[in-house]
Amino acid sequence: MIKINEIKNKDSKNIVIEFNGNKEELRKFENFLEEKNIFSFNKNEGITAIFKYSELKQLVEILKMENSFEFENGIEKLEEILQENRLIWKGNNFEFDLTTESVIYSILNITPDSFYDGGRNSSIDKVLKRVENDIRNGAKIFEFGGKSSKPNFDDISAEEEWNRIEKYIKAVKKEFPDIVLALDSDTEEVIEKGLEAGIDIINDFNGFTSEKKLKLVEKYKPALVVMNNGRFDKIPNLKNYLENYFDERVKAILETGIEKEKISIDPGVGYSSNNSMNTPEDMERIKSVKYLRDMKLPIMIAISRKSFNEKIFGLSLEERLMGTLMFESLMVQDGGRILRVHDVKETRDILNMLEIYNKI
Numbered sequence: 001m002i003k004i005n006e007i008k009n010k011d012s013k014n015i016v017i018e019f020n021g022n023k024e025e026l027r028k029f030e031n032f033l034e035e036k037n038i039f040s041f042n043k044n045e046g047i048t049a050i051f052k053y054s055e056l057k058q059l060v061e062i063l064k065m066e067n068s069f070e071f072e073n074g075i076e077k078l079e080e081i082l083q084e085n086r087l088i089w090k091g092n093n094f095e096f097d098l099t100t101e102s103v104i105y106s107i108l109n110i111t112p113d114s115f116y117d118g119g120r121n122s123s124i125d126k127v128l129k130r131v132e133n134d135i136r137n138g139a140k141i142f143e144f145g146g147k148s149s150k151p152n153f154d155d156i157s158a159e160e161e162w163n164r165i166e167k168y169i170k171a172v173k174k175e176f177p178d179i180v181l182a183l184d185s186d187t188e189e190v191i192e193k194g195l196e197a198g199i200d201i202i203n204d205f206n207g208f209t210s211e212k213k214l215k216l217v218e219k220y221k222p223a224l225v226v227m228n229n230g231r232f233d234k235i236p237n238l239k240n241y242l243e244n245y246f247d248e249r250v251k252a253i254l255e256t257g258i259e260k261e262k263i264s265i266d267p268g269v270g271y272s273s274n275n276s277m278n279t280p281e282d283m284e285r286i287k288s289v290k291y292l293r294d295m296k297l298p299i300m301i302a303i304s305r306k307s308f309n310e311k312i313f314g315l316s317l318e319e320r321l322m323g324t325l326m327f328e329s330l331m332v333q334d335g336g337r338i339l340r341v342h343d344v345k346e347t348r349d350i351l352n353m354l355e356i357y358n359k360i
Contacts, residue, residue: 004019005019015081018046060075086099089264092200094180102351107143110146131179138347145184166197181198182225202223207226266340269306282312304324
């Protein structure tokens with residue numbers, strides 16, 4: 001018989017399992033793993049195998065059909081390991097399994113000074129058509145924003161911010177009643193009005209640091225995007241800074257009674273300290289997915305057409321799509337799962353390419 005034991009490891013991108021037992025059975029099992037192209041090696045009188053989630057899931061299905069090996073703690077142990085390694089993001093009206101799949105989150109900025117969408121969504125008819133097209137191209141979530149948060153943005157009153165988006169929220173909910181809607185705002189009054197209007201997800205670029213916002217989370221229990229805004233912070237070590245920040249914010253949010261599966265995080269590309277000069281930090285934030293994934297929370301990829309493309313690579317606003325898609329694909333490979341984008345079809349195309357690449 002073969003005994004199964006998962007080895008907890010820092011690299012949450014892979015699942016490591018140790019198999020112990022009869023030497024003859026282990027030798028046969030090792031050959032079996034080799035036939036399935038599963039990387040394994042001998043260690044301490046046993047076999048240690050390293051799986052991608054999809055590989056382990058496929059292996060379990062094969063073992064259940066073939067029934068060629070006997071496990072001391074049953075194939076159920078492997079199924080339990082699969083369940084523990086799932087990555088779920090859910091709200092009051094939706095649930096996405098992001099363990100191996102990504103979700104496209106479409107940006108609908110209803111603001112004249114948005115760095116990219118300014119004026120593009122200037123009527124209800126335009127927005128409804130945009131939503132219809134983006135649904136057809138694979139978007140699952142639609143986010144309204146009534147205030148720009150680009151560097152050096154001009155702040156506006158809560159009343160003006162809400163007035164910009166209210167009629168669009170009502171129109172979209174009426175035309176597409178089952179749609180998942182998000183709100184991009186750091187304004188307490190606007191967040192509260194959005195939740196009252198049936199918004200499913202709140203994306204706060206200040207990370208829900210106020211007591212009023214935490215009270216709203218406690219009352220409505222929406223899904224959340226917790227972003228880091230480092231524009232005004234001194235950051236000698238970004239890794240330590242981001243890990244400490246998200247540990248602190250997630251702990252505070254969980255104390256409201258909300259489920260962990262409702263929380264996602266965003267490393268804040270474009271919100272770097274001294275943003276106008278410190279473009280290397282934006283690159284570090286892009287790479288931060290490699291260690292932030294160890295938090296076992298869905299990570300948002302929010303880099304769509306942002307200005308680092310111009311500052312580092314000299315790409316104009318119209319040319320930034322290439323850099324966006326390239327770095328999005330790298331962040332997906334590193335473990336990012338929620339793609340907040342302006343260009344839905346092109347994002348869907350790159351995800352389809354990655355899916356085929358990873359299957360071969």
